[in-house]
Structure formats: C-alpha cells, structure tokens
Amino acid sequence: MSRILDMGLQLLTRRLEEMFNIGINSFYKSIDGLLQYRDVENEVFESAKRLRDLHEEISEIATELIARYQPVAKDLRYIRSCLNISYDILRMGRYALEITRSSRMLGSLLECDLTPISEASEVIGQMLKNALQALQELNVDMAKKVKEMDERIDEIYRERIKAITLERNGSRECDVAIVLTLRNLERIADHATYICDAVEYIVTGALRHRE
Template sequence: MRKLLDMGIEQLKKMIREMANGSVEALESARRSIEGDFDSAEEISSRLHIIRSDVLELATELLVRYSPVASDLRFIQSAIDVSYDLYRISRYAMEIERTARIVKGPVELSRKAFPLTEEAVRLSVDAFRELDETLVGRLLELDRIIDDYYLRSLEALNENPEKAADALIMRHLERISDHAKEIGAKVVYIKEGRRM
C-alpha cells in the first residue's frame, strides 16, 4: 500500500512540475507582450486549468484511498494549494497580455518588476520542488520590492492618468508575487508542519 501512495505522490510532483513550467512560460509570454509581442498565455492557462483538475482528482483519490499522515498528508494538501497558485499565475499572465494589447501607455515600473516577479516564481517552484526552506527568505524580500513597485504605480496615476497600463500590469505582477510567496510558505508547512 505504501508503494502505491508513493507512486501517487510522485505523479503529483510530476504534474506540479508541468504546471510550474507552464506558469513560468506564461509569465515570459506576458513579459514579451509589454514589448508588443503577443503570444500564448491564454493557451497555457487553459492547459494548466486541465492539469489542475487532474491534480485535484489524484489528490482526492490519495487522501481517500490511503489516509496519509504527517508529511505525506501535508504534501498532498500543499500540492492542491500550489496547483491553484500556479494556475492563478498563468491567469494573471494572460490578463497582462490582454491589458498590454488593449491599454496603451508607458510601463516603466512593470519593466523593472517583471524580472523580479519571474525570479520569485522560479524561486518558489525550486523551493517547492526541493522542499528548500532557505529560498523562502528571498521570496519574502522579492514580494516586498514588488509590492513597493505596485504602490508606486498607483501613486503615479495621481500625477499622470496615462500610466494606467503600468498600474494595471503592476497589479497583476503583485498578485503573481503573492502566489509565489504562498508556494514558498507551503514548503515550510510540509517540512515543519507550521503555517507562515
């Protein structure tokens, strides 16, 4: 029975890796969209939605069939949450593409925040894959910086309403960063059993 649970957990890990790769790909596509190169974040998000459904189905089966405990239970619970975070990252990337296509205007802060947001997503994925708590501190730092960019973009709207595109894109980047931070928090939960 233990072997079947382990096989199921490995399958969950594989699906989460696929979702992680997709969310990074969607974010890269969104970054290109602010330069006028519109790509495929919507297709990626649709694919991740399907994988997320598969994660939920497998996780439910593992919970019901094997009654896992301790770190196995925490991992399965966290895989459900992380699948949601990764899917939401892809949805925000899709919204950035849509915003860049429709709303024109300068996006200086977004250009600065994109590499940091991409780093946060990659770090969160690495932290979850390796269950490496040491990366969580950097995630918190990146989240603070991106939050600051977002607030600055809102303040810039007071001076120049043409900066609406930047504020809209920054809002999505701020939410992506928050989801990345949540993925990092799951690492602490899995390893230590405590929530951040």
C-alpha cells in the first residue's frame, strides 16, 4: 500500500532529478565554452537561476512533508538528504558559472595546454552521472566509487599547482586560467562526493561531516 507521504517523496525525487540534469548540463556547457572558446555565459546563467528556483521549491516541498506527515527513519533521512543534495547541485551551478565567467575574463585559451582540464572534466562528468545513478538507485557501492574518483581530481589539481610553481616557461594567462578552473572543478567534484555521502546517509544512517 502506498502512503500519502510516498506521493510527496516522489515529487521531491522528480524535482531533484530535474535539478541534477540541469546541473550536469550546465557543467558540460561551461567546460565546452572554455575548451572551444564559445560564449555560453547566458545559458549557464539561466541554468543557475533555474537551479535556484528549483532549490527553493524543493525546500518548500520538504518543509511541507515534514510538517504534514512527520516522517521518521529512512523517510526523514531521505528528505533531509534531498535538501542537502539540492544545495550541492545549486553550488555546482554556481561553480559552472564561475568557470564560464573566468574564461571570458581571460579571453581565448586555445593556445594553452588544457589537457588537465579536459581530463578532470571527463572524470567529473563520470562522477556526476554515477552520483545521479547512486541517488536514483540508492546504491551505496556506486556512491563509494564516486568518492574514489574524487581522489583523482585532487591529484590532478595538486600536480598542476606543483608543476606551475616549478616550471617557469608556460604562459601566465594559461597557468592562471587552468588553476582557477581546476579549483572550481575540484569544488564541483567535492559536491559530487557530498551527494554520495548523502546517499550513504539515506541508506545506512551514517553521518559524515563535511570539511
């Protein structure tokens, strides 16, 4: 028998998935804009706005569900996690916008060696897809895999910073652009892992504190 609460939870899930897809699109768009030097700022900005609206809507749904149905246990953990995840996706949208804005500020980067960025983006793209899947399936193994992938992002970021401080022959613009972008990408990856923490919390009830 389906409960009244279940209908509310389904609505919450649909909104969250919508947010997730917008967030992933916005991430790809910002990276494409950067790599191919296209102006995507308006589109990414619109996505960020839409994410903000959806985040508000999810908060309202969640508040109503708590007030009206007094969810407990897994239901309660799910709602709490939806709020967190929705915030994480909101932040992802903001970082995508940051990437777009900084690349526009610095002009064309077609001359630079952007391999670290494309490599990191590829990993992050995978992380985001897996995180979405982990959420949809409440799959803890999948969530753990995403968190392992995050280590690779940190590695790329650290290596790049070390490389820039040691090598002095590269172009200044390129270095700034790459470090800035990697910084934002690293934040996006962090949020992907937070989402996976939330999935784990829903399933097991284990809380992990964010750094």
